[in-house]
Amino acid sequence: MNLHGQNFIGDQLSHGAGKTFRATSPLDSTPFPPTFHLAGEKDVDAALELAEWAFRAHREITGEQRAAFLERIADEIMALGDELIQRAHQETGLPKRG
Numbered sequence: 663m664n665l666h667g668q669n670f671i672g673d674q675l676s677h678g679a680g681k682t683f684r685a686t687s688p689l690d691s692t693p694f695p696p697t698f699h700l701a702g703e704k705d706v707d708a709a710l711e712l713a714e715w716a717f718r719a720h721r722e723i724t725g726e727q728r729a730a731f732l733e734r735i736a737d738e739i740m741a742l743g744d745e746l747i748q749r750a751h752q753e754t755g756l757p758k759r760g
Contacts, residue, residue, distance in 0.1 A: 667696035668699055678701045
């Protein structure tokens with residue numbers, strides 16, 4: 663899992679408005695990388711425009727295409743495996759397994 667702290671605006675990365683923050687573990691108050699960049703108004707406006715475009719395009723696809731798209735997203739999330747579970751545990755303090 664490659665966390666870089668930048669914002670995805672469509673297929674572009676942005677450093678946002680210049681303000682940054684770091685995630686801090688609720689377990690022991692340890693901050694951990696990376697430094698995240700807050701999105702500025704310009705980035706938010708661009709993301710909203712792209713979301714509106716994506717919504718219009720997405721509603722035109724078939725149910726089968728939509729299902730394949732969502733399954734691909736699920737596969738990519740699952741491929742992150744234990745690394746994602748560990749990071750979620752560090753950021754939330756929730757147990758690793760339910």
